[in-house]
Amino acid sequence: MSAFARRLETLHATRPVTVLGAAVIDVIADAYALPWRGCDIELKQQGVNIGGCALNIAIALKRLGIAAQNALPVGHGVWADIIRNAMAKQDLHSAVDNAEGDNGWCLALVEPDGERTFMSFSGVENQWQQRWLDGLSIPAGSLISLSGYQLASPSGELLTAWLENLQDVTLFIDFGPRIADIPDPLMARIMACKPIVSLNRQEAELAAALSHPCTEVFFSVLAIFCVNASE
Numbered sequence: 001m002s003a004f005a006r007r008l009e010t011l012h013a014t015r016p017v018t019v020l021g022a023a024v025i026d027v028i029a030d031a032y033a034l035p036w037r038g039c040d041i042e043l044k045q046q047g048v049n050i051g052g053c054a055l056n057i058a059i060a061l062k063r064l065g066i067a068a069q070n071a072l073p074v075g076h077g078v079w080a081d082i083i084r085n086a087m088a089k090q091d092l093h094s095a096v097d098n099a100e101g102d103n104g105w106c107l108a109l110v111e112p113d114g115e116r117t118f119m120s121f122s123g124v125e126n127q128w129q130q131r132w133l134d135g136l137s138i139p140a141g142s143l144i145s146l147s148g149y150q151l152a153s154p155s156g157e158l159l160t161a162w163l164e165n166l167q168d169v170t171l172f173i174d175f176g177p178r179i180a181d182i183p184d185p186l187m188a189r190i191m192a193c194k195p196i197v198s199l200n201r202q203e204a205e206l207a208a209a210l211s212h213p214c215t216e217v218f219f220s221v222l223a224i225f226c227v228n229a230s231e
Contacts, residue, residue, distance in 0.1 A: 008064060015170075016142040017061065017068040020159075021054025021150055022125035023087065023094070025079045025105035034109060034117055046110065050086040052125065053147040053174055058092055071095045071136055075124035077102025096132045099124040118177075126153035133162045140168040148175035151190060152182045160189050171195035180206045 029043040058070045073096040074084050080103045087093065104123030108116050128150065138144070144166075150159055151173070163171065173195045175182075182190070199207060 011064050011066060013066045013068070016137075016139045017066065017145070018071060018136065018138060018142055019054050019058045019061070019068050019145045020071040020136075021057075021145070021147040022052035022104070023050065023055040023072040023074060023083045024052040024103055024120075024123070024125060025049070025082060026051035026108055027105060028108045028110060031109040031111055034111065043109070050083055051106075053149065053176065054145065055083075055087075055092075057145055059090060062090060062092060069095055069137065071132070073099045073103070073124040073127070073132065075099040075101045075103055077123075079103040079105050079123065095136060099127070099132075101127065120149075122153065126150060126155055128155035128158055130158065130162075133158075138166055138169060142166075142169045143172065144169055145172045145174075146195075148173065148178045148182065151175075151186070152178035156182065156186055160186055163193050164189065172198070174198040175203055175207075177203065177206075179203050180209075 026049045028046040028049060030046060031041060031043055033041065035041050052072070054070070054072050058068060058072065061068045070092060072087075072094045074080050074087070074094050076098070083103050084097075101124045104121050104125055106118050106120040108118050110116050126149070144163075146159070146163075150156065171193055173190070175197060179199075
């Protein structure tokens with residue numbers, strides 16, 4: 001066993017952790033090219049997986065033995081039943097269960113070079129309600145993980161207002177490709193919460209092109225990341 005693997009076995013949470021976001025179904029298919037208007041292309045299905053940014057984080061934390069409060073809305077329907085059963089098999093449970101409606105799903109098209117393109121259908125994971133948030137226990141000093149998918153959804157205003165009222169917490173936001181869909185005023189409020197952000201190259205380019213006041217904050221974060229990555 002490597003030294004890194006041994007260190008992983010000793011990991012434990014020193015602060016309360018809440019993972020807030022989505023559990024959805026991913027239908028993955030190979031595509032020789034992306035469809036163009038009016039076409040009908042043949043796809044080859046790779047599989048049907050349980051996914052979602054928040055669920056992936058929850059699974060990773062579980063495997064590392066790190067306790068977390070998982071706030072992943074699970075509703076009622078074909079997709080929700082699959083998700084609930086899959087989570088139960090991994091001993092994962094959501095603090096937001098029995099939501100009204102089904103969970104969402106997405107079709108992921110994988111091109112020959114490995115690039116993935118997503119077409120998403122939202123469900124209860126983007127229909128947040130105040131009572132769900134009120135039911136969460138967020139002690140001082142908590143770490144809270146969120147996704148840009150929820151912040152860019154119609155629930156973005158509700159979630160941001162909730163974040164603004166929390167005391168002594170650290171936010172980690174994986175904005176994802178929906179970063180450009182978050183309205184400027186809302187993005188400014190989100191960044192005023194001083195989150196730690198995760199961006200890939202494409203998302204960083206989108207952030208740099210945004211014309212809202214928090215653009216310079218993104219540049220500062222990216223500069224720090226680039227310096228650390230080069231050391």
